[in-house]
Amino acid sequence: MLLKTALVRWIRRFAGHQASGEQRLLAALDDFRNPEADELQLLRQLIAALRPADAGDEASNARYALMLERLESDAGLRAGFRHHLIHFVGSRRLLTFFTDSGILPGTGFFSEWWRILGNRILPEAPDERRVKDCLHLIFDRRDDWRWLEAVPAELSHRFWEILAPPETFREMDRRGVQEQMLDAVLLLAHRVSGLGVDGELMRASPNLDDDAPRFIALSEEALEFVRAFRAGLDGDDSRFDRGDQLLVIVDQCQETLKRIRKRALTIGTSLHLSYLLTRSEQSLTRIAELTRILTAGLRATPHEQAIRDWASFARAVFLAENRRHSLRHYMQQLSGVLAVRVTENAARSGEHYICESRADYGRMWRSAAGAGVLIALMALLKIKAAALHAPLFVEAFMFSMIYGLGFVAIFLLGFTVATKQPAMTAQTLASLLGELKPTRQAELERIADVAAAVSRSQLAAIAGNVMVALPVAIAVGFGLSLLAGQPAVDMEKAVHLLADIDPLSWAIPHAAIAGFYLFLSGLISGYFDNRAAYASIGPRIGRLRWLQRLAGKARAERVGSYIEERLGGIMGNFLFGCMLGSTGMIGTLLGLPLDIRHIAFASANLGYAVTGFDFAIAWQAVLWGALGVALIGLTNLGVSFALALRTALGARRIAFSHWGTLLGALWRRFRQQPRSFLLPPPENGAA
Template sequence: MTALPPAPNGGAPDDSLSARWRALITRLSQPLAALRHRLGLRWLRRGSWELTALLNAADPHAPGPLRRLWLIRLAEWLRSPPRLAEPASNSFGDGRSSTSEPPSPGTPWPVRRLRHLLNVLERHPEHAAAVRGVLHSVLRESDLTALLADFGFAPRAAFTSELGERLRLALLPGTPDTDDLGQLFQLIFKGRGDALWLAAIDAGTLRRLAVLLHDDGLSADWRRALTDAIQMLASQVRAVGLSATLRQRMDPALLAGRPFHRLAQAATHLADSADAANADAADAASLPVQVQALRVLLQDCRRTADTVHQHLEAYGISVDLVFQVEQLRERTERVDALLDHLGSLDAAQELQWLLVRLADGVQNRRGLGPLFAHHYSMLARKVAERSAETGEHYITRSRAEWFDMLRRACGGGLVIAGTTFGKFALGAIAFSAFWAGFWAGVNYAASFVLIQLMHWTVATKQPAMTAPAMAARLHGSQLDALDDGAVEGFVDEVAHLIRSQFAGIVGNLAVVAPVVLAVQAAAWWLAGAPLLSAAEARHTLEKLTLLGPTAAYAAFTGVLLFASSLIAGWVENWFVYHRLDSAIAWNPGIVRLLGAPRAQRWSTWWRGNISGLAANVSLGLLLGLVPTLAAFFGLPVEVRHVTLSAGQIAAALGTLGAQVLHEPAFWWSLAAIPFIGALNLAVSFWLAFRVALRSRGIQLRERDRIGAAIRARLRCAPGSFLRPPPA
């Protein structure tokens, strides 16, 4: 093979070859990038009009839908990106030519085009008159109050109705054949960056635009629409604030001031003052007084509505309730914005910010993600807080509590031993797929409920409950600047938690395996055969081996453990929201049936145990039914629970005898137990901890510092994570 000649600069031949390849790739990539950019711009500009055709099409006497469609075309022209190296092909240009005001480099493109449009209209009065006529005619024919008072809010105070409305906006096209200015506004300002470029309009451009569009009659209509919208919004806030669901959850001391009762009356006085000020300049002095009085009432209404969150422990929460509170707050903020515009000396500036808010609301109203994230955060927080209360019982902080946890875990292991044989017995019955999963779930659920009634514990149920309790420790801390005491305190809680989990697992496994072996030995002695066949035992070892998908199944089981904790919190919240504990205690029919003392005891018992019952029943059914339902869709999903898996391995050992100890299959299955336990605990804890943090609005920015503190504790005192603290 002929050797490559040396490079001219003395470098290696390979370096020269790679340099030539890089130069070739660079030469090819530049035209490809330009072509890709042109194609992208052409896609963005598809269907857009040239400025000449757009101005020639402005006709104040055209039918209403055409005039509204012209406004939509104008907004599309403002948003459309520039073309590359394209000379002006029309008499006005499209914003690519120089203007009287050279834009700054950071000026958004729609603002540049708006300035260019104003330059053209100032030089051509006939086109300015046509554009002004189109805008004024559309505004006069439209319902201005619909934009100011109704746009951005749900037609009914219910989460489901708002969800349906957003789906309609996302899936169905809108029409410009409407006199609802709110609907037309959504068609005009539908771009994602419309709020940004509206906010970037400078004061000079804003004044030129105001001069172009000024009309005395339209200004009077606009001020009347402002006061009408304020009255409508005040009436809606009053109706929501005085509804039974919110009123019983507000602070009675703040309600005593009757802020919601006086709100509508104050809005009426404001409208009367505005009308008087328009008719006679001498009466204009009373308008600021009425504006300030209404602002004070709005603050009182918001402060009273905020107390709803403080009374959720006694009355519970629902998605519709959260939605109503947020809609009330947003309506009061809209009234504040309208008051800013009504009492401002610079009406153009306030109108600009009002349009910015409305344009930003277009995007928020179209998205389903913000709706769910915003209105489910409070419900998630309440679910997490209820789990946190339960989770405190699973964290041991003293030697006596640690041994009590160990004792209760041993009791849980005893019950799980029976669950193991129940699982094998159900497997021997030829059920159909669904009923096999259902009765397996009933077996699990009954065992977990028995453990709860005996005040014992299962280790894998702890993390999903303890994670919200850990997040509660962080709530209220300045996480951007955690002091050393806060970090050490959180590390102490981590040590308490891991030590508690370790006690739970040790107690479960220390009992379940010997009990299962003892039952198998008793079966050999009494019946001459084990309770589990040899084929079933070998299938169990093959199924639980670490060499298979056991780790993935264990992680999936952690997800089910977390889901059961959410179900438990939701059921408890539902129980409290519908006042079922009070119904059990005081309902005449129940009192007549049980007697007053027993009804009171039942009420207290159900209030204290509803969360645990929901968690145990839901977890059992999830473990039994989810694999069956997944198999229906062709998904190979199974569950791997550490205590149940340990019991199954012990049952297989009791059937196959001591000779199985010489087989690798047994040891690979036994090696899977620590991984199953770790994944059950870690996945459920991690998911619950993240939900608890997000529901509280906590963003942990010092993860590295906390991680370093935990590693330092592991180096200096590793035993503190496993053994109980000294007495």
């Protein structure tokens, strides 16, 4: 009975809200009948009536459809609506709307970044004489693009068909609009010609001699097109240019930019190059769109198709202009090449962490065991450094160096830290998911093969780290106790070490922080790998005169190649160690319970705690600590893998939606071949 009453109340409230929204919309439409009303205010009222009241309001599309029905059925209202819209467009400047809306500005990456941040604090003052600025007054909420994007394209096309039937063109100042479109084409062409011969873009061009003339020719052809079209507007119909040659050159420039993007995935990229590429591509697309709109009549394009082309163009520009102050949207535009390049480097690294054969499996065990030995020694160094009770910054520096230099040593010696794997292997899985077609059983089986290999590789690395770090810590602690005549770790510190891995303490949140750092370290490694390739770090190091005098030219070149190949791993591991070492200090300064927990170090600390108690410790306490170590490891791996997979899918613009099918295939494989997720395949390759 209570449920029924609540449902009735909700229906009445929803119906009342919907009726109120419809009344506001009809009132806003009726105001268009007044020929003296201010167009900008009318449009602001209309959008306010169409805008959903909250994120869960699904009635905005219904109101949009109601507006179209009302305009179609009421000739007087339709005439007033058209009159105000035509006057609004005709009385304002359109040039910046055509050249800047939806296109990155020429100020550069960081200047635009600071402009967006500054606009959050002190909003810009719009110029109501420009259509571009008026859009921010009409769509005055930053999230208006969300409900605008949800409006079906068919409704948007219908709106423009109502607004611009063939007879309406006679009422418009078409010449004024066309003149501003022509100016926009010319301005955009000059802009792209300048960007196309920028040194950064030409450096990344695969064929400089063939590519540069295309961008120069674009400006010349645009000038010729504009001159001819204006002559046609002045009455010389024979001079009208359909823009075919201009569109051909635009296509050639776009092909050049595509090749540069593809090459950037190999030679590396930078934020500046990504900015140039994105701005050039957006400008070329805009030139093509404006040219097709201008020449629709010359191409005998049906009026309905011309309206649809304009509707699609206007919809895209409105959405982009509303998102102009969105930092997230800005980063999405520029992160494409750089993010893919960074994650591709991580994906290639991830392939080395996957055990396909028994030999790979054995190597993984040995590699992880070597890391376990060093981690046990690093954990002891950290315990001894903490016992010095040094000033906060000095202690953070010592911890950072112990972690950072230790991880670099592990990397250069070819050893494996288990928690580094998820951030790398997630990239490899993401590259496979992007090509997955769930209807093809062979592709599902391939994913299952890789998932099984990742699982057994991860288990081997964890076992190698933990099963070596723990006994080595016990052996080192016991040996030092015998040599010094007292425990290597005192009782108070042993209690503290056990408390740190207590599953009911802050251990799990702290493990999540470490998992986030593991994810970041994967991106850092990919970034520096990209930077090393893009900046030619190896050859530049090989050319150092002091190094050539010290080691000889050939050895200097080999040193440069060695550093270039490993720069990503060195920086990723060192900065990961610095993040681990400084988090506790940051937490103390901020008064927040911030710290890190890492499975390998947690297992070593458990070993030192046992020796600190001189082995007189209850077995229940040891098991409880082992549970804490296991949960810390699970959190480390889960957080880093989830973040890395999400980032890799986003970088590749993969909207994977077949998780159910994929999980079903993995479950079938696990039921049929559980051994493949734990151990390598037999030597003969039989399942």
